[in-house]
Amino acid sequence: xxxxxxxxxxxxxxxxxxxxxxxxGCVAAGGIMVTPLAxxxxxxxxxxxxxxxxxxxxxxxxxxxIPIVIPDFGSGVGATITRVLTDDLTNTGLFRVISGNSPAGxxxxxxxxxxxxxxxxxxxxxxxxxxxxxxxxxxxxxxxxQMQGTAYTTSQGNARRIAHLIGDVIYERMLGEKxxxxxxxxxxxxxxxxSNPTTRLAIMDQDGANNRILTDGSWxxxxxxxxPAGNEIAFMSYANNRPRVYTFNLGSGRQRMLGEFNGISxxxxxxxxxxxxxxxxxxxxxxxxxxxxxxxxVKRQLTSSGAIDTxxxxxxxxxxxxxxxxxxxxxxxxxxxxxxxxxxxxxYGKGSYGAPVWSPRGDLIAFTRIGGGGFSLGVMAxxxxxxxxxxxxxxxxxxxxxxxxxxxxxCRQSAAGAGGAGFSSSLGVIDVSGFHERTLATPTLATGPSxxxxxx
Amino acid sequence: MKLxxxxxxxxxxxxxxxxxxxxxxxxxxNGGVTNNTNNGIVPGSQxxxxxxxxxxxxxxxxxxxLSDEARATLDRQTEWLKRYPQVQVMIAGNCDDRGTEEYNIxxxxxxxxxxxxxxxxxxxxxxxxxxxxxxxxxxxAEGDNEEAWAQNRNAITSVR
Numbered sequence: 286x287x288x289x290x291x292x293x294x295x296x297x298x299x300x301x302x303x304x305x306x307x308x309x310g311c312v313a314a315g316g317i318m319v320t321p322l323a324x325x326x327x328x329x330x331x332x333x334x335x336x337x338x339x340x341x342x343x344x345x346x347x348x349x350x351i352p353i354v355i356p357d358f359g360s361g362v363g364a365t366i367t368r369v370l371t372d373d374l375t376n377t378g379l380f381r382v383i384s385g386n387s388p389a390g391x392x393x394x395x396x397x398x399x400x401x402x403x404x405x406x407x408x409x410x411x412x413x414x415x416x417x418x419x420x421x422x423x424x425x426x427x428x429x430x431q432m433q434g435t436a437y438t439t440s441q442g443n444a445r446r447i448a449h450l451i452g453d454v455i456y457e458r459m460l461g462e463k464x465x466x467x468x469x470x471x472x473x474x475x476x477x478x479x480s481n482p483t484t485r486l487a488i489m490d491q492d493g494a495n496n497r498i499l500t501d502g503s504w505x506x507x508x509x510x511x512x513p514a515g516n517e518i519a520f521m522s523y524a525n526n527r528p529r530v531y532t533f534n535l536g537s538g539r540q541r542m543l544g545e546f547n548g549i550s551x552x553x554x555x556x557x558x559x560x561x562x563x564x565x566x567x568x569x570x571x572x573x574x575x576x577x578x579x580x581x582x583v584k585r586q587l588t589s590s591g592a593i594d595t596x597x598x599x600x601x602x603x604x605x606x607x608x609x610x611x612x613x614x615x616x617x618x619x620x621x622x623x624x625x626x627x628x629x630x631x632x633y634g635k636g637s638y639g640a641p642v643w644s645p646r647g648d649l650i651a652f653t654r655i656g657g658g659g660f661s662l663g664v665m666a667x668x669x670x671x672x673x674x675x676x677x678x679x680x681x682x683x684x685x686x687x688x689x690x691x692x693x694x695x696c697r698q699s700a701a702g703a704g705g706a707g708f709s710s711s712l713g714v715i716d717v718s719g720f721h722e723r724t725l726a727t728p729t730l731a732t733g734p735s736x737x738x739x740x741x
Numbered sequence: 742m743k744l745x746x747x748x749x750x751x752x753x754x755x756x757x758x759x760x761x762x763x764x765x766x767x768x769x770x771n772g773g774v775t776n777n778t779n780n781g782i783v784p785g786s787q788x789x790x791x792x793x794x795x796x797x798x799x800x801x802x803x804x805x806x807l808s809d810e811a812r813a814t815l816d817r818q819t820e821w822l823k824r825y826p827q828v829q830v831m832i833a834g835n836c837d838d839r840g841t842e843e844y845n846i847x848x849x850x851x852x853x854x855x856x857x858x859x860x861x862x863x864x865x866x867x868x869x870x871x872x873x874x875x876x877x878x879x880x881x882a883e884g885d886n887e888e889a890w891a892q893n894r895n896a897i898t899s900v901r
Contacts, residue, residue: 479883505878507842521846526831526873528846549850549874552843565843567850567874570805593847609844615803616844639841653841679885682841698838705883733842 317443317450322420322434350381351459353405354398354426357386358419362444363411366419369448370407372492373466374455376714377692378721398426405432405459409451416440419447423455432458445494446740465687466491469737470694471509471518472712474498475730479705482730486520486533491687491736493726499533500540508683508733509533512555515737519543519553519562530564532579544577544584552595556623557603563587565595574608574625587625598642599623600667607631607641607650607667618652620667631669640682643667645738646690649717653682662695664717675719685736692716694725694734785825787900794821797897798856802890803840805851807859815856818898819863829901832856834874835881837890842876849874856896871901 353374358366367384374380383403388394398406409421416438423433433454437447446467453464474487484506486499500506505523512519518533522540530543530550544550548567555562560579565572574588574597588594592612599606600623607620613630616637621628632638636656643650649664654674662681665672680698687693694714701708712725712734725734782788790796795818798811807815822828834849834856853872861867881897882889 480880482878484878505875507846507876507878523873526871528873549846551846565847567847567854570851570854572847572850593844593851595847596841596843609841611844616840637840639844655840680838700885701883703884708883708885 316439317447318438319450320436320438322422322436324431324434350379351405352381352383352401352403353407353455353459354383354385354401354403355407356388356409357384358409358411358421361411362413362417362419362441365444366409366411366448366451369445369492369494370452370455373449373452376492376721376723377456378716379460392429393424395424395426395429405455407451407455411444414441417444417447419444419451421451421454423458445490449490449492462691463689465689465692465736467740468688469511469515469740470685470712470725471511471735471737472727472731473506473509473733474727475710475732476502479701479708486518487727487729487731488518488535489727496728499535499538508552508735510554510735511737513557513559513738515739518735519555519564521551521553530562530577532562543579544575544582546575546584548572550575552597554598556599557601563597563599563606565593565597574606576623585625587621588628596640600643601645601647605667607643609639609641611637616655618650618669631665631667632672633669634672640684642684642686644686644690644717645688649690651684651686651693651717653684662693662715673719675715675717676713676722681713683733685734687736688738690717692721694736696732696734697724698732785828785900790818790821790898790900794818796899797895799891800852800894800896802837802894803848805848805855807855811856812859815859816863819860819865822860822865822869829869829871830898831871831873831901833879833897833899834872835879835893835895835897836877837893838877838880838885839890840877842878845876846874849876852894852896856898 355371371382375382383401388408393406393408403426406424406426407421411417411419419437421435422431425432439447449466452466456464468491469488470491471488474485475482477483483502485502486506486509488499489496507521509518509520516535520531521528522531528549530553532541532543543562546566550564550566553562553564561576563576566575571592572595573586574594576585590612592610594608594610597606597608604623605620606623607618609616610619616639617630618632618638618641619628619630636654638652638654640653641650650667651664654661654663659677659679660681661674661677662684663672663674678697679700681695683696684693692714694712697713698710710730710732712727712731713722714725715722782792795814798814832853834853836845836849853874857870857872880893882892
C-alpha cells in the first residue's frame with residue numbers, strides 16, 4: 286500500500302515547488318519527506334522566480350515535444366525512478382526524453398547538453414536501502430539556471446510514487462500547469478463471457494501500475510466515479526438484483542447504498558465540493574436526475590421531463606450540470622443550472638450524443654457521439670460551439686479527464702465476431718488535441734474508467 | 742375436484758391455441774404444455790416458460806413499443822402466470838451495444854416496464870413482477886451484427 290498524501294502534504298509540496306528559497310528542513314507526511322534543495326552557489330541566479338527564469342516558453346502550436354535529458358538515477362530504487370519518470374513524460378507526447386548519465390555533481394556542463402539539442406536537464410540520484418533518499422534538480426539548459434531542486438526521503442516501496450511526484454514537478458515547471466502523474470484510475474475489470482461477465486471494481490495508478498481489485502464480483506458493478514478527494518468511489522451495484530448507486534470507501538473498503546429510490550438509480554457523479562452525488566433514477570418509461578446529499582441523504586429532483594435524462598455531470602464551479610436526454614426524440618446533450626430548470630440543448634450534429642463530462646478546466650465538454658455506423662469521442666465548448674472529434678471506433682465512450690484537463694481516458698471496444706470472438710474492451714488515453722492516443726494496459730478487459738483528481 | 746381442474750386447464754389451452762392461430766409470428770405454441778410434462782419439464786418452472794410459452798420479447802432499435810409478436814408472447818405469459826399464481830417473475834430489459842452504457846440502462850428499464858405494464862394490463866398483479874435492466878452489459882448474443890443486436894434488444898421474463 287502506498288501512503289496517503291494528505292492535504293497538508295500537498296500544500297507542502299506546492300510550497301516546495303513555488304518557493305524554492307524557503308528555509309527550513311524536512312517535513313514528514315504520508316511516508317514521504319520532501320525537502321527543497323538550495324540552488325548551487327555557482328548557479329546563475331539564486332532566485333528562480335526571477336522573470337524569464339521560471340518557465341521555458343513552449344510554443345504548443347508546434348506540438349513538438351520538449352527535449353529533456355533524464356539521467357540514470359542509479360540501480361534499485363534509482364532504476365525504478367528513471368523508468369517510471371521516463372514513461373510518464375514520454376506518454377504525454379509533450380516531452381522527448383534523452384537518456385543520459387547524471388553529471389558528477391555541481392553545475393552541469395550545459396554546452397554539451399545544448400549541443401545534444403536538449404532544452405531541459407534533470408540531474409539526480411537515489412541512495413539508501415530501507416529508507417531511500419532521492420534527489421533531483423531541473424535545469425534550464427539554455428540559461429544554465431536551476432529551476433527546481435527537491436529531495437525525497439521514503440521507504441523503498443514508494444519509488445514509483447516519488448517518480449510520479451518528480452514528474453509532476455517537471456511537468457508543472459516546464460508547461461506552467463499542474464501535472465497528473467501522481468493520480469489513479471478506477472475502472473471495471475471484466476472476466477468471463479460477454480453474455481454474463483464477472484465485473485469487479487478495480488483501481489490502478491494512472492500508468493497502469495499497482496492494479497488492485499476492490500470487489501469480489503458476486504454482483505455486477507458499473508461506472509465507478511471518484512470523489513474530488515480521491516478516497517471514495519460512487520458506482521452502480523446490482524447487489525441483491527436491486528441496481529442502485531453505492532459508494533465505496535477506499536480507506537475502509539465499506540460499501541453504502543446512496544439514497545432510497547423505488548426506481549433504478551445509476552450514472553452517479555460527485556459534485557465538485559464532494560458533498561453530494563448527482564445521478565439518474567428510472568421512473569415510468571424515463572429517468573429523472575437527482576442530487577443526493579452524501580451525509581444528509583437529502584434528495585433533490587432536478588429534472589422531470591418523462592424522457593430519459595441521464596449521465597449528469599457538474600461544471601467544475603458547481604453552477605451547472607450537463608446531461609444527456611432523449612426528450613427531443615434522440616439522445617442529445619443539455620446544460621441546466623445546478624438546481625435544475627432552464628435546460629438548453631447544446632448538441633446539434635448528426636446522430637445522437639451521450640455520456641457528457643465537463644473538463645476540470647471548465648472550457649470543454651467531452652462526449653460520445655453515435656452515428657454513421659460507429660462511435661466517436663469528441664469535445665465541444667459548454668455552449669455547444671467548436672465541436673471537435675478526437676477519435677473514432679466501433680465503441681469509444683465513457684471519457685474521463687485527468688485533473689488538469691489535458692488528457693482523457695476512455696473505453697474502447699471492438700466489434701465481436703460470431704459467439705463473441707475477437708471482442709476486446711480496453712482503456713485508451715488521448716490528449717484533448719486529438720494527438721498521442723495510446724492504450725492503457727490492464728490485466729483483464731476493462732470499461733468505465735474514472736480518473737482521480739488527486740492521489741489519496 | 743380433479744375434473745374441475747382439468748376443465749379449467751382445457752379452456753386455457755383452447756385460448757392459447759386461438760392466440761397462436763391468430764398470430765402467425767408466434768413461433769412457440771402452447772399446446773405443448775401438457776405434452777412436455779412428460780419430458781421432465783416441471784409445469785410452472787423457468788424451463789416450462791422458455792419451452793412452452795416464450796420467455797422474451799424483442800424490440801426495434803432504440804424503441805420500447807410492443808410489436809404484435811411481442812404482444813402475442815406476453816398474452817401467452819399472461820395465461821401462464823394466471824395458471825401458476827404462485828409464480829413470481831423478474832423482467833430484465835436489455836439493449837444492443839449501439840448506445841452508451843448509461844442511456845442503455847434507462848432504455849432497458851423502459852423495455853422491462855413496457856412488458857410489465859402489458860402483463861398488468863392483462864390482469865397480472867403487479868406485485869408478482871419485478872423489473873431490472875442490464876443495459877448493454879449482458880447481451881444474449883455475443884456477436885456484433887444486425888441479427889445479434891436484434892436478439893439483444895429484449896425483455897426477458899424469468900421465474901424468481
